[in-house]
Structure formats: C-alpha cells, structure tokens
Amino acid sequence: MTTSLAGTTGPTVGGLSAAEVAARLAADGPNVVAAPPRRGVARRVGRQLADPLVALLLAAGAVTTALGDLPDTVIIVLVVAVNTVIGVVQEIRADAAIAALDRLAAPVARVVRDGRDQLVPAAGLVRGDHVRLEAGDVVPADLDLTEAQRATFDESALTGESVPVHRDVTEAAGAGTVLAGGRAAGTVLRTGAASALGRISALVAGTRPGPTPLQRRLAALGRILGLTAVAVSALVFTLGLLAGEPFVRMAITAVSLVVAAVPESLPAVVTLALALGARRMARTRAIPRRLHAVETLGSVTVIASDKTGTLTENKMTVQRAVTADGVRHTVTGAGYDPAGRVRRRDGGTVPDGGPLRALARAGALCNDAGLLAPDGDRTGWAAAGDPMEAALLTFAARCGLDPEAERAAAPRVAELPFEQARRRMTTVHRRADGYLVVRKGAPEAVLDPGRDAALLAAAAELAADGLRVLAVSTAETTGRPDPAGPLPLRAAGLVGIGDPLRDTARDTAQAFERAGVRLLLITGDHPGTAAAIGRQLGILPAGEAVAEGDRGRLTGDDVAKTRVYARTQPEQKLDIIAALQQRGEVVAMTGDGVNDAPALRRADIGVAMGSGTEVARQAAELVLVDDNLGTVTDAIGEGRRIYDNIRRFLRYALSGGLAELLVMLAGPLLGMPLALLPAQLLWINLLTHGVPGVALGAEPAEADVLRRPPRSPQESVLGAGLLRGVLIGGGLLAAVTLAAGVTAHRLELPWQTVMYLVLGLAQLGVALAVRATAAPGTPRGLALPAAVAGCLLLQVAGVLIGPLRTLLGTEPLTAATILACVAVAAAPGTLLRLTGRRH
Secondary structure, eight states, rough: OOOTTTTOOSSSOOOHHHHHHHHHHHHHHHSSSSOOOOOOHHHHHHHHHHHHHHHHHHHHHHHHHHHHHHHHHHHHHHHHHHHHHHHHHHHHHHHHHHHHHHHSSOEEEEEEEEEEEHHHEGGOTTTEEEEEEEEOOOOOOOEEEEEEEEEEEEEEHHHHOOOOOOOOOOOOTTTTTTTEEEEEEEEHHHHHHGSSSHHHHHHHTOOOOOOOOOHHHHHHHHHHHHHHHHHHHHHHHHHHHHHHOHHHHHHHHHHHHHHHHHTTTHHHHHHHHHHHHHHHHHHHEEEEEEETHHHHHHHEEEEEETTTTTTOOSEEEEEEEEEOOEEEEEEEESTTOOOOEEEEETTTTOOOHHHHHHHHHHHHHHHOEEEEEOSOOOOSSSEEHHHHHHHHHHHHHTOOOOHHHHHHHHEEEEEEEEETTEEEEEEEEEEEEEEEEEEEEOOOHHHHHHTHHHHHHHHHHHHHTTTTEEEEEEEEEESSOOOOOOOOEEEEEEEEEEBBBBBTTHHHHHHHHHHHHHEEEEEESSSHHHHHHHHHHSSSOOTTTOGGGSSSOOOOOHHHOEEESSSSSSSHHHHHHHHHHHHOOOOEEOOGGGGGHHHHSSSEEEEEEEEEEEHHHHOOOOTTTOTTTHHHHOOOOOHHHHHHHHHHHHHHHHHHHHHHHHHHHHHHGOOOOSOOHHHHHHHHHHHSHHHHHHHTTTOOOBTTTTTOOOOOOOSOOOTTTTTHHHHHHHHHHOOOOOHHHHHHHOOOOOOOHHHHHHHHHHHHHHHHHOOBBBBBOOOOHHHHHHHHHHHHHHHHHHHHHHHHHHHOOOOOHHHHHHHHHHHHHHHHHHHHHHHHHHO
16 A cells, blocks of 8 residues: 655655666665675685784794694694684674674665656665655665654664654654654655665774784783793703703704793683683673673773663653642553552552542553563563553553553544644543543643643653653543644643663662773763663762763763763764773773664674664674673673683793793703703693693682772783782792702702603692682682693603603602602692782
8 A cells, every 4th residue: 555645845756767766876876785895714814813822823833843742733723723713703793793784774665766656675776766654664765754644763773762753744764763653755865875874884894893902912922922932942052052962952952942931822721711701601691702702891991881772671661650739659660561550759648549540541542552462472561652652551550540441431533643843642532421632742732831830840850850751631521622623621740751770770880880890871862861870870970961972072081081971973982982992991882773883893892782683783792682781790700700810821831931941041050951851841831731721711700800990901911910920930930940950960860850740740739829719609620620630640650651751751760759859849839829829
C-alpha cells in the first residue's frame, strides 16, 4: 500500500527519470557507507612479525636451530605462530566493524521514479530520489522530509538518545535511524560516505587502535634485553679468549648465553596468561575479542561510559508523579514490568481511588502504545510503540489499574494527534455517563499558567532532576466534544519519565573509585538529564558543571576536571578520548550504538554491550554479554592479576638471566675460566623458563587487587621496584652459585657440575618465593609447585643419569654433595620470601 504525496512540498510525484538516476549514480557512486580496506595476508603477517619482541624471538630461534636445540626452537616457532595468528585475526575483525555499517543500512527503499513507486536496493539511491517510509522502516539515506504524519524517529543508534524524536516537514532524518511511528516521506539529500552513517563510518575507519600499554612495554623491554645480552655475551667471549679457551667453544658459549639470558618464553607466558584470563572473563559474561584487551583493562585509569543501555536500563519508566492537589509520589519497578509500587513522598497512604488513579487512568487512555508480555522469544516485558506512552501504561498498572480494561470501558471516539507545533495530544472517550476528554503533552502546552502555577513549578523541578515531564488534563462532558475546539479542561497532574539507572550502576561507580579508576559519563542527552544521572552515580559533586558538546571544542583543561559530558557528537567523543590519552590516561570506552563505534575504536579498550548494535560489537575489544557495566570491575581485577603475574615471571626469569651473566663474567676472575658449558646453560634455561614460568602466569590475584590504584601508564614494566628486585634476586643467585663453585674448586670437587646444579635449583626456588599471596579462601592451586618439583627432578637427573651427563658435560656427585647443593640453592628463595620481596 502506498501513500499519496499530493499536496506536499518537495519534488513532484513524477520523481527522477531513469537517465537522471544513472547520471547521479555515476557522479556520486553507490549509496554504500563504507568499503572494508583490502589488505593481503602477507602484509598483515609482515606487520605482526615486525614487532621488536617477535623479531628477537625469531633471532633466538635461528640461534637455537643452529645449535640443534630442537625443544627451544619448537617452542619459539609455536609462540611466534600463535601471536601472529591472533594479530591477523584481530585486524580482520576490526575491518568487519566497517563492513557492519553497510549492513545497517536498509536493504531496499521505496522511491518514486518515472511517476510510479518502485522498490530499489538502498545502494542504488541517488540525490533527489523521493523516498517513502512507514513505521519500522530504516532510513536508507539522509532525507529532507516532505511529509511527516505523526512521524517519530528512533535515533538511538546515531545519537544515544533513548526516546524517539518527532520530526516535521522540512526537518532532516539521518541515515540509519528508524521510523518508530507514523508515516513520512522525503527527498534524498546525501548518500553513502556523505550521509550521517557514512560520516561515522569514516571516523571508524580512521581510528585504528594502537598497541596496548603491555605491548609497548614489552617491545621496549625486548630491545633493552636483546642489546644487553649481546653486549655482555661479547664481553664473556672476549674474557674467555684471553683466558686461553678455544675460539669455537667461546663462540658457542656466547650465543648460548644470549639465548639463556633473554626470557624467550615471555610471549608464551603472556599468551597463556591472557588466554586463561580471557576464559575466566568469559565465565563472568565478558567476552574479549582481542586477547591483549584482557591485560589492558588492568591498566585502565579512566572509563568513559555512555548513558543509555549502559548505566541505564534503556527502558522509559514513570519515576515520579504529582497529582492535581500537589501530592508528590515516587514510583518503583523494573522496566515495563507492571509489578511495582507507588508511594507518597511525604510518607502518607496512597488511596485506592482518588487523584492518583485518575491521573494514571487518563495517561493510559490518551495513549497509542501497548505492552508485550514475556513469551518464548522474549524474557521480559517490552514496549509496543512509543516508549514514553508504554511507560504510562506501566504506571497505570502499578497504580492498580488494568490498562486494557480501562480502554474497553472508555473507547476512543475522536482524537487530535500529537504535532510538534502543538506539543500535545487530545483524545475523546465515550463512557456510560457521557464523554471524557484527555489531553497530554508538554506542561506549558497543557497547563494554564495562572491556575496551574504550582504544577508548572513542580514540572520545572522534575525537569531539573533529568526527567521528561508530561502534563495531563481532563474534562467530563455530556455531549460529544470537538477535540480541536475549546474544552473545559482541568489539570490531572504531572508524570516524570526517565530511563532509570541500573540497580548495580551506583555500586559499580563506587567500585571503580575504590580501584582508582575515574568514571566519566559521555552522552548525547540533555545536560539536565546527564547531570541528574551523574549525581545519582555520585560522580558529579554539587556545583560542578556539565560540559556541553554543542558549545564548542573541548580542551585538555576540560577533560582534566570534567566528569559528565552532555550533547556530545561522535567526533567530540573522539576529541575527549584523544585529550585524555594525551594526558597519559589509559582509556576504556563503553557503548552500544553506532554513534559509539568511532570512540570504541579510538580508546585503548572499547567495551560494547551485548545487546547493542553489531557495529559497536565489531569495533570493541570486549563485549559484555549481560550488559552489566559492573562486569568490567571483575575484568579490571583480572587484567591486574595478569599484569602482576607477568611481572612475577619477569622477576623470576630476569633474576636467573642476570645471575647467569654474572656467573659467566665473574668465573674467570675467580679461577674458573668457563663457569658453565653451553649445553648446561641451555638446559637450565629450558627447565627454568619453561613450565615453571608458564605456571607463574596462572597464579591467583592478590587480595588487594581492586583496592589499589592502577599503575601509571608511563611506568616501565620494570618500574615500581621490579628492577631493584631483579638486581637483588640475580645478585643472590650469582653469589650462592659462585660461592658453591669456589668452595667445590678448593675441595677439588667437580666445581662446574656443582655450579650447574646450584644455579638451576636456586632459580626454581625463586619461582616459589615470588608467587602471589592470594586472598583468603582463594585456592592456590598445585600447578606451580608441581612444575617446580618436576623441573627439580630433571635438573638433578642431569647429574645422576649417564646419557644426560654425556649430553650436558656434567660429572657424578655423591649424595652428600647433592644434598649440600640443594641446601645452598634454597637460600635465595627463602631469603626473598622472608623479606616479602615477591613482586
């Protein structure tokens, strides 16, 4: 069924001709908001392999291959392959965010061409096309409306505004919005990349995420470790030659020392820790789409959240009511569920009848919406029609009325539909004793300024609290009245409608504060609404201003002190995030709409709601399946646990690497030209950096993980005392190893074998010393003790088993000597544990 456009302004009903369409399509191109960038697989892989730490791994792999060290070679190749696959998959998923914008557009559009209605693919629209829309249609391009019959548009995907917006003739309707109610038609103004949807697509395409804080820190660490290991190994090589050792042996020793000193299993530890963290987060309904996003959450210093659907329920609800006699009421309940209650704010009793029910009954009658009860596909109550009108039906039910029964008892016989110019709607209902007239709308369009001054003042108070205020008036007549004529209306009262905070929102905000994370509210909503939400969350102190995006560009000074932003556009969200990042903040952005997608991509980590748009989910690194922002608190704790465990591994592995360098450097000075053979170095490295190191990545969280501030984004991965801990640990390990070697040398024991055994066992002891102090009641797990025990047996086996002795160049030791080595090796770990130097 089509709608006549006779009498409307704009183009003639003849529409464009086929020739005009072809010409404009050739000039402007198809109505496609974005095209995913094409990148070859080889180029994607090359970008991943260019990472400094990966390059260092490749170099180590070449060395282990040359030395015939098959186990280390296999591990290195596997780690590089896994990291590369993860990186390439992430790039492909990021490109899918842009492709999802294309799918958001209407698949077909109804246009007038050559004097008749046609259904054409949305991609074939051109400027000047005349498009017709009915309720539920997606707007396929930016339109200049030429017809608008009670037309309301759901613009939440573009603006974040939770309530459909009325549009009149000559106003614009943006691509990607939905005609929620009424009927409309319009002329195409902009298509493709020039449309509102295309503008957001361009922002998404231009905001590719950079490396995470952890990736930046590890890349810098990889460069430092590589250069340091090469320099020290060259020095060991020179000292060995000066001591008379063969050139080939010293060359192999130097290369082996490089491999042993650099923790090449670090990426494996990081990858496993991230994977385990991702699995734990998935159990709490938070799905990481990018593995490194798991750790990045632990570094977050600012969370910038949108309002609708994230902090609020995205369901309009009557929260306050004021009856004609001035009595104020508070309404409670969840969403559109009729279950709930109404109580007087002064503590008085709410009567079964009286002004409150009269107000609720009138709101249910002057109403075109419906309520949908839960069914097999729908778990909760939902709105059918305008959400604000559905909120009035729910309010009536919470006042003890049956909206459908009330409608049946007073059927509508006439109406004056809502129009933006009048800002009100009037209906006439037939009753047994005559007629009831109901008018609802903006308070200034319904109430009498002189007679209803008190209600108008109450309306201003409700609006200041961020609520949308509707006034209702009624009249009873014996004859059927004309809804457009003079009517003896009297005020029935006011209702304040809002999108209420989620039950957990305030607790979540407080949890962020305890964890040292600053919560910001960024919304396209009215400043009054944003301020009210900010106050309810506890993030907007009294007297603090709300920043308004439509008042100009936001500066660095603005973001330093502002906690609530209102009327922000997608570009301004990017400005806010960029300004925060320039100040050194690690920013997480949450959102669910198309308008949030550019900011989700630009932030250090984007967090999308599971019920949000596909565009938002594709642009984000983390998806909250349950739409609960509180889940991010658990995710932050998980991220911090992972980072702590990575630092524990570095504390452990770098202490061992430093000890190996010191032992090889000091050995010649103490009369031991070659303290350890190349095979012994590699065997110690394989045992200590392998399974125990990976087990450290699975350690539980510290008890205070969510009661301490995040680490500074500028802090090195070796900062906050870790470098000092590495130096102390490495010094202790080297000291006991050298002392054992010197003592064995003087006693004419196999000193090289003694040093091999002590150094390996002492490093394993440090692994136990640096493990986490878990929260009370948290199971410690047996992974690390089991890994240490297994590697300890293998280390001792290098002395006891003949074939291993041949491979490693060790000599037999007596049981007493082995026990003495074990006792000496336990000293560094015991000392570190007793002094509390764990991380």
